[in-house]
Amino acid sequence: MSEAIQSDLSVVALAGGVGGARLVDGLHRALPQGALTVVVNTGDDFQHWGLHISPDLDTVMYTLAGLSPEDRGWGIEGDTFHVLAEAERRGVDDWFQLGDRDLLTHLTRTGALARGDSLTRVTAELCRTLGVDRPILPMTDAPRPTRMVTQGGDDLVFQEWLVKLRAPAVREVRHEGTHEATSEVLKALDAADLVVICPSNPYVSINPILTLDGIADRIRSTTSVAVSPIVGGKAVKGPLATMLPEISGREPSAEAVAMHYEGLLDGYAVHPGDSFEGSVPLLETNILIQSKEDRVLFASELLEFARSL
Amino acid sequence: MSEAIQSDLSVVALAGGVGGARLVDGLHRALPQGALTVVVNTGDDFQHWGLHISPDLDTVMYTLAGLSPEDRGWGIEGDTFHVLAEAERRGVDDWFQLGDRDLLTHLTRTGALARGDSLTRVTAELCRTLGVDRPILPMTDAPRPTRMVTQGGDDLVFQEWLVKLRAPAVREVRHEGTHEATSEVLKALDAADLVVICPSNPYVSINPILTLDGIADRIRSTTSVAVSPIVGGKAVKGPLATMLPEISGREPSAEAVAMHYEGLLDGYAVHPGDSFEGSVPLLETNILIQSKEDRVLFASELLEFARSL
Numbered sequence: 165m166s167e168a169i170q171s172d173l174s175v176v177a178l179a180g181g182v183g184g185a186r187l188v189d190g191l192h193r194a195l196p197q198g199a200l201t202v203v204v205n206t207g208d209d210f211q212h213w214g215l216h217i218s219p220d221l222d223t224v225m226y227t228l229a230g231l232s233p234e235d236r237g238w239g240i241e242g243d244t245f246h247v248l249a250e251a252e253r254r255g256v257d258d259w260f261q262l263g264d265r266d267l268l269t270h271l272t273r274t275g276a277l278a279r280g281d282s283l284t285r286v287t288a289e290l291c292r293t294l295g296v297d298r299p300i301l302p303m304t305d306a307p308r309p310t311r312m313v314t315q316g317g318d319d320l321v322f323q324e325w326l327v328k329l330r331a332p333a334v335r336e337v338r339h340e341g342t343h344e345a346t347s348e349v350l351k352a353l354d355a356a357d358l359v360v361i362c363p364s365n366p367y368v369s370i371n372p373i374l375t376l377d378g379i380a381d382r383i384r385s386t387t388s389v390a391v392s393p394i395v396g397g398k399a400v401k402g403p404l405a406t407m408l409p410e411i412s413g414r415e416p417s418a419e420a421v422a423m424h425y426e427g428l429l430d431g432y433a434v435h436p437g438d439s440f441e442g443s444v445p446l447l448e449t450n451i452l453i454q455s456k457e458d459r460v461l462f463a464s465e466l467l468e469f470a471r472s473l
Numbered sequence: 474m475s476e477a478i479q480s481d482l483s484v485v486a487l488a489g490g491v492g493g494a495r496l497v498d499g500l501h502r503a504l505p506q507g508a509l510t511v512v513v514n515t516g517d518d519f520q521h522w523g524l525h526i527s528p529d530l531d532t533v534m535y536t537l538a539g540l541s542p543e544d545r546g547w548g549i550e551g552d553t554f555h556v557l558a559e560a561e562r563r564g565v566d567d568w569f570q571l572g573d574r575d576l577l578t579h580l581t582r583t584g585a586l587a588r589g590d591s592l593t594r595v596t597a598e599l600c601r602t603l604g605v606d607r608p609i610l611p612m613t614d615a616p617r618p619t620r621m622v623t624q625g626g627d628d629l630v631f632q633e634w635l636v637k638l639r640a641p642a643v644r645e646v647r648h649e650g651t652h653e654a655t656s657e658v659l660k661a662l663d664a665a666d667l668v669v670i671c672p673s674n675p676y677v678s679i680n681p682i683l684t685l686d687g688i689a690d691r692i693r694s695t696t697s698v699a700v701s702p703i704v705g706g707k708a709v710k711g712p713l714a715t716m717l718p719e720i721s722g723r724e725p726s727a728e729a730v731a732m733h734y735e736g737l738l739d740g741y742a743v744h745p746g747d748s749f750e751g752s753v754p755l756l757e758t759n760i761l762i763q764s765k766e767d768r769v770l771f772a773s774e775l776l777e778f779a780r781s782l
Binding site for chain 2: 214215246250254255265271272274293
């Protein structure tokens with residue numbers, strides 16, 4: 165794929181955590197400066213130790229900054245945990261793993277929000293200090309907490325459900341709070357030639373974005389492709405494989421996710437062996453991104469596929 | 474001095490930072506459980522990285538918890554500085570030294586205050602997690618910032634003046650905000666047989682407490698002793714020796730501090746060689762507290778002196 169083919173595309177990627185961040189990193193490297201805007205889920209945002217924590221924004225930022233660990237979906241490579249150890253020592257709530265370097269991100273964000281800065285502006289400033297030069301946009305500047313209603317009937321904040329209780333069986337996922345995307349997000353989608361829905365969890369990472377006012381309409385009117393977060397019936401990362409049957413009644417498969425996105429997609433990338441008869445063209449290729457080089461190769465392949473649609 | 478002599482005393486100590494904390498530690502060890510209440514200056518409290526930092530409360534807490542470094546007036550012995558190093562790396566404001574273990578105190582305090590807890594209650598909870606079983610009371614629950622007006626005309630928050638700008642020459646010290654002590658502080662003073670004014674800086678550590686409504690009156694009606702923060706014309710710690718002439722026009726001496734407290738004291742402890750002709754009885758003894766054993770010996774001597782008044 166030539167650079168000319170890529171450089172005339174304006175791309176918006178919708179991303180949640182790890183899987184999303186790795187594809188975004190590939191797109192970031194495959195596309196010229198200015199061509200990519202990343203819109204990130206903030207439904208997982210929560211308060212811990214009085215800090216505003218934005219897990220998906222941080223994962224995307226750290227990945228693009230080259231700071232993410234290869235073997236872990238959160239935090240900063242080689243970070244230390246001295247503040248957390250003190251919390252353990254004092255018997256303070258220590259279920260959420262906060263590294264020392266990572267903590268500065270939450271401190272900076274919380275301080276700036278308290279001074280009245282928007283999350284969009286705070287994120288831009290964090291990106292600047294981390295040396296990330298591509299726009300990363302929170303989906304909204306207002307709270308939009310994802311609530312997990314378990315089959316046991318508990319109604320939980322997302323991170324408590326995922327990290328503290330280790331993802332008990334789910335009956336329903338609810339999106340509370342605002343319905344308004346930021347004007348920056350809507351403008352980026354208006355200008356987009358291509359929307360990429362990253363291989364993030366459709367229920368808890370992508371739906372919070374898709375269900376904001378004006379987002380789904382804009383995606384329908386733009387060439388849009390998704391990458392399956394399911395490979396061979398298993399989630400690439402996280403609890404999606406058990407959530408799919410719990411919520412949709414369907415077995416976990418690339419196809420089940422495509423059905424979830426019905427009417428939105430013009431193309432869909434699946435892993436070899438995961439093809440199915442559907443209404444949109446498929447790109448069947450190795451979507452299990454391992455190395456940083458793989459990220460760029462896969463992103464380039466995906467962009468070429470999108471251009472062909 | 475027998476324990477009987479000490480045990481019938483109810484003592485309130487007014488303290489600022491280091492010098493105050495060390496005497497408080499001695500009193501804490503010399504007196505039986507329940508006999509000592511410490512009232513601490515909060516005029517130095519400030520916001521940094523969005524956190525509520527109470528430098529004097531922390532110094533007193535850490536000293537009583539046995540966590541204070543011997544060679545440094547702040548923070549926790551053996552603490553690491555990984556979060557601060559990240560701030561340096563990112564170009565975030567790093568002029569105030571925050572250790573990793575220390576940081577958890579500020580996080581806990583800020584989170585609890587944001588939930589609506591009073592500073593008094595937060596301090597009690599911090600003391601509990603640090604294993605400190607004597608009451609430490611902030612002088613007030615409301616903001617009362619100490620402002621330093623320099624001879625250059627700058628009007629600065631105390632910590633900026635002290636730490637960031639290294640104590641430039643002062644024209645005036647102002648106490649802004651509330652005039653109300655907490656009811657806990659007033660009750661402790663009402664019940665006190667003895668008030669000890671610790672060897673802290675009279676302008677920036679003790680005056681913020683003394684100038685709250687009802688405090689000076691209560692001290693006048695109770696047996697009160699102070700310990701000189703000046704030894705041989707030099708401040709035991711901090712910028713007092715230069716501030717005394719700047720503000721009072723007097724040379725730095727134990728006597729100059731006694732004149733500042735005129736009308737409040739029934740006794741005054743000075744270092745050998747620092748005696749003067751004054752209106753209150755003097756205890757002339759080694760007030761340069763070095764070891765933890767010295768703290769207890771000096772505190773016992775001071776209590777015996779107070780009993781004799």
